[in-house]
Amino acid sequence: MVFTIVIFSLGLIFGFFLEVVQSDNIFSRLVDSEINILDEQLRQRILIDANVSCAIAKASLFSFADKIYEEAIELEEVDSTGRIGDLTTLHRRYDLLRTLLWVEAEDIRARCNETFHIVTYLYLYNNEDIDVSSRQNYFSRLVFDLKTERPEEIVLIPIAVDTKVESVEVIIESRGLNVFPVILVDGYEVVSDLISLDELDNLVFGNASELNSVL
Amino acid sequence: MNFIEIVFFIYLFISLYMTSLLIFIWYPNRNKLFLYPHGTPVPVSIVMPCYNEAETIGEAIESLLRLNYPGEMIEIIVVDDKSKDSSVEIVQKYVDKYHGKVRLIVNSRNSGGAAEPTNIGVRAAKYDFIAVTDADSMPEPDALIKMIGFLQHEPRVAAVTCAVMARGSKTFMQRLQMIEYSIIAWGRKLLDCVDAVYVTPGPFALYKKKALIEVGLFDTNNLTQDIEIVWRLRSYGYSARMCLAARVHSVTPLKFKHWWKQRIRWNIGGTQCIVKYRSMIFKNGMLGAFIIPFFSFSLFLGLFGLGLFTYLFIKRFVVKYLVTKYAIYGGTTLLRLQDFTIHPTVLNFFGIVLFIWGLIFTFIGLTIMEMRKKPGVNLFNILFYMLIYLAIYPFIMATSLYKYLRGKYSW
Numbered sequence: 001m002v003f004t005i006v007i008f009s010l011g012l013i014f015g016f017f018l019e020v021v022q023s024d025n026i027f028s029r030l031v032d033s034e035i036n037i038l039d040e041q042l043r044q045r046i047l048i049d050a051n052v053s054c055a056i057a058k059a060s061l062f063s064f065a066d067k068i069y070e071e072a073i074e075l076e077e078v079d080s081t082g083r084i085g086d087l088t089t090l091h092r093r094y095d096l097l098r099t100l101l102w103v104e105a106e107d108i109r110a111r112c113n114e115t116f117h118i119v120t121y122l123y124l125y126n127n128e129d130i131d132v133s134s135r136q137n138y139f140s141r142l143v144f145d146l147k148t149e150r151p152e153e154i155v156l157i158p159i160a161v162d163t164k165v166e167s168v169e170v171i172i173e174s175r176g177l178n179v180f181p182v183i184l185v186d187g188y189e190v191v192s193d194l195i196s197l198d199e200l201d202n203l204v205f206g207n208a209s210e211l212n213s214v215l
Numbered sequence: 216m217n218f219i220e221i222v223f224f225i226y227l228f229i230s231l232y233m234t235s236l237l238i239f240i241w242y243p244n245r246n247k248l249f250l251y252p253h254g255t256p257v258p259v260s261i262v263m264p265c266y267n268e269a270e271t272i273g274e275a276i277e278s279l280l281r282l283n284y285p286g287e288m289i290e291i292i293v294v295d296d297k298s299k300d301s302s303v304e305i306v307q308k309y310v311d312k313y314h315g316k317v318r319l320i321v322n323s324r325n326s327g328g329a330a331e332p333t334n335i336g337v338r339a340a341k342y343d344f345i346a347v348t349d350a351d352s353m354p355e356p357d358a359l360i361k362m363i364g365f366l367q368h369e370p371r372v373a374a375v376t377c378a379v380m381a382r383g384s385k386t387f388m389q390r391l392q393m394i395e396y397s398i399i400a401w402g403r404k405l406l407d408c409v410d411a412v413y414v415t416p417g418p419f420a421l422y423k424k425k426a427l428i429e430v431g432l433f434d435t436n437n438l439t440q441d442i443e444i445v446w447r448l449r450s451y452g453y454s455a456r457m458c459l460a461a462r463v464h465s466v467t468p469l470k471f472k473h474w475w476k477q478r479i480r481w482n483i484g485g486t487q488c489i490v491k492y493r494s495m496i497f498k499n500g501m502l503g504a505f506i507i508p509f510f511s512f513s514l515f516l517g518l519f520g521l522g523l524f525t526y527l528f529i530k531r532f533v534v535k536y537l538v539t540k541y542a543i544y545g546g547t548t549l550l551r552l553q554d555f556t557i558h559p560t561v562l563n564f565f566g567i568v569l570f571i572w573g574l575i576f577t578f579i580g581l582t583i584m585e586m587r588k589k590p591g592v593n594l595f596n597i598l599f600y601m602l603i604y605l606a607i608y609p610f611i612m613a614t615s616l617y618k619y620l621r622g623k624y625s626w
Contacts (some may be wrong), residue, residue: 006331134534135537138547141538141545141547141551154625194545195545
């Protein structure tokens with residue numbers, strides 16, 4: 001009986017410890033995301049109010065976008081560790097942040113004579129469908145490879161569309177998007193069918209007419 | 216956590232719970248496992264059903280003749296189920312040599328199972344205590360004398376089983392079965408500590424004839440009459456015990472094919488028992504409180520787990536296939552570093568704990584059964600047994616259930 005209680009207590013303490021460590025980790029990420037959101041809002045105001053040059057604005061945007069993208073990958077890794085709690089709130093905050101980034105990127109792009117491209121990858125966070133999973137996995141590789149090939153010319157913004165972020169839903173509705181995953185190029189070119197890396201490259205950097213048959 | 220993760224958690228919890236339960240039963244009882252009540256030799260009829268056992272039956276009879284038990288208190292009744300080989304001729308030689316002590320009865324037909332010839336033997340038996348043994352099993356000389364006391368000292372005990380050890384280590388399958396049989400024997404003794412023995416395996420078991428007659432003898436429709444009889448005895452208020460100090464060595468299947476067939480039979484028999492005694496769940500003491508729920512739950516978990524595993528495997532395979540196909544078409548990276556990154560999950564952690572716990576359980580069992588230094592019992596075989604051999608069981612369960620539902624099964 002004593003042995004049972006000891007083992008049970010050890011398990012309980014260890015489980016508690018494990019949860020505390022993970023909760024701290026999540027809390028730290030929540031704080032980070034909070035800081036990032038505030039940072040992004042402030043950055044937008046500074047870029048507009050202070051009339052910052054396009055070169056600086058673009059560099060700042062790319063740096064911030066890359067940082068957010070890396071954090072998103074880390075978040076996916078944390079999520080895949082099967083934590084007992086729910087990470088949806090954290091995902092929503094990051095989706096909100098990336099939506100802010102998207103809006104800001106479109107502003108800077110318009111202001112800076114379209115010297116870079118915005119590739120927005122919209123996907124489903126809660127998905128069990130095999131076909132959708134396969135397409136999402138492929139699309140994720142596609143945009144990742146494109147970004148790797150042309151890191152200085154593309155802002156890559158992946159956003160989950162089903163985490164109930166109001167602003168994301170407004171954007172999706174306004175653009176008439178209802179099938180996911182999709183890749184949006186510069187806010188208007190919609191890629192929902194399977195295309196090759198070369199075709200996506202052409203679509204982003206020119207020769208878009210070649211894609212009509214595919215899209 | 217999603218649904219699948221929750222299901223895995225439940226599986227891990229149940230596995231950890233059962234392993235821990237058995238270890239916690241073992242610890243306070245560790246010095247009593249090999250104890251047995253000393254009995255007084257009384258006449259015993261040993262019934263040996265036989266069908267095409269020419270290879271081993273001579274040796275099996277010899278092992279009975281070597282029992283450390285007063286010779287005049289033993290009769291051996293071999294009941295042949297219309298063998299096609301030379302079993303009858305071999306037994307006849309023993310009948311001629313040990314006239315009156317060894318008897319041969321030839322069934323009028325091939326019944327296709329062990330229950331009918333066993334029942335014939337029980338009815339023909341002269342004595343009040345019945346030992347049932349297989350024609351390919353050899354009890355150790357002191358097995359009977361160690362077991363008899365259980366029937367003499369405890370009025371409600373109607374059946375006694377012993378440790379069935381695997382005989383032969385020629386093939387890899389046999390070596391794995393050596394490990395399995397040792398763990399089963401140890402586990403059964405632990406269940407005995409909480410009065411939950413649910414089977415008296417055919418290789419060597421002892422019964423009270425009166426109780427067997429009262430409950431209607433062995434069920435000829437069940438493929439595992441040795442499980443069914445214990446459940447029936449328990450449903451009549453009797454109990455069954457396990458004598459770990461007594462051992463019988465039984466021939467095990469040499470090849471996977473024969474092993475698979477044997478295990479299918481065992482599982483169909485188990486399913487037949489669950490169906491037959493389903494109304495007794497949560498009734499009749501340990502039978503309803505533990506044995507039937509344990510069997511039913513194991514069957515459910517095995518099948519559900521297999522279904523879930525198959526679904527996840529197919530889904531993963533299809534997704535990987537499609538992604539690779541798309542990647543080849545699209546000229547993107549086929550494999551990324553991300554694909555090889557392992558993120559240990561909470562489930563992984565619990566899986567490792569369960570594996571270590573299972574390994575400890577297996578090592579304790581093998582040590583107690585004095586199997587650690589036996590040829591063929593090495594780390595590789597133990598790991599193979601734990602990771603591969605046991606993982607085959609859900610497939611056996613699924614096949615058994617399919618055959619059971621189709622009604623196409625035989626001994």
